[in-house]
Amino acid sequence: MNKLRGFEIVSKYKDAGIKLPQRATGQAAGYDLEAAETVSIAPGEIKLISTGLKAYMQPGEVLYMYSRSSNPRKKGLVLINGVGVIDADYYNNPDNEGEMFFQMYNITEREVIVEKGERICQVVFMPFLVADGDDEVEKAERAGGFGSTGNK
Numbered sequence: 016m017n018k019l020r021g022f023e024i025v026s027k028y029k030d031a032g033i034k035l036p037q038r039a040t041g042q043a044a045g046y047d048l049e050a051a052e053t054v055s056i057a058p059g060e061i062k063l064i065s066t067g068l069k070a071y072m073q074p075g076e077v078l079y080m081y082s083r084s085s086n087p088r089k090k091g092l093v094l095i096n097g098v099g100v101i102d103a104d105y106y107n108n109p110d111n112e113g114e115m116f117f118q119m120y121n122i123t124e125r126e127v128i129v130e131k132g133e134r135i136c137q138v139v140f141m142p143f144l145v146a147d148g149d150d151e152v153e154k155a156e157r158a159g160g161f162g163s164t165g166n167k
Contacts, residue, residue: 020072020140022046025114028067036068036138045081045137048115054129056121061095064129069113071106072140080115080138091123094136101138 024033028051036046051067070078080099086092095118106113117136121127129135 022068022070025069025112033067045139047134048136049132049134050129053131056127058124061120064117066115068115069106072103077143078138078140080136082136091127092119095120
């Protein structure tokens with residue numbers, strides 16, 4: 016079977032009971048992602064929450080990460096960058112194996128606990144387009160993990 020797109024558990028969490036994401040219904044576009052461990056987030060704090068997962072996809076595809084719509088109201092958490100972008104070449108990068116993280120911001124005045132296995136975000140695979148001539152320009156190879164594009 017040829018792998019087109021999907022999820023794998025990163026080595027660090029191989030035996031930690033991490034579940035592979037699934038769509039909740041037959042018409043759902045997004046795959047729910049869970050927290051890989053229990054995390055405490057102080058008021059006003061931004062924290063990376065591990066998923067214990069990496070995603071693979073085809074060239075010309077991207078994985079968008081969105082906060083679950085109930086997070087602000089029920090948990091007081093928002094995905095700080097609004098939408099996370101996971102590029103195809105992030106998979107198996109040398110810095111962190113391509114592990115995906117939620118970058119969550121606590122908008123409340125109280126500590127918020129995210130429990131291991133709690134669904135926090137959803138991800139959607141999508142194709143993307145490039146501007147004319149863009150593929151003719153020499154591109155750098157990915158140099159690292161989370162937030163590494165463009166860093167030297």
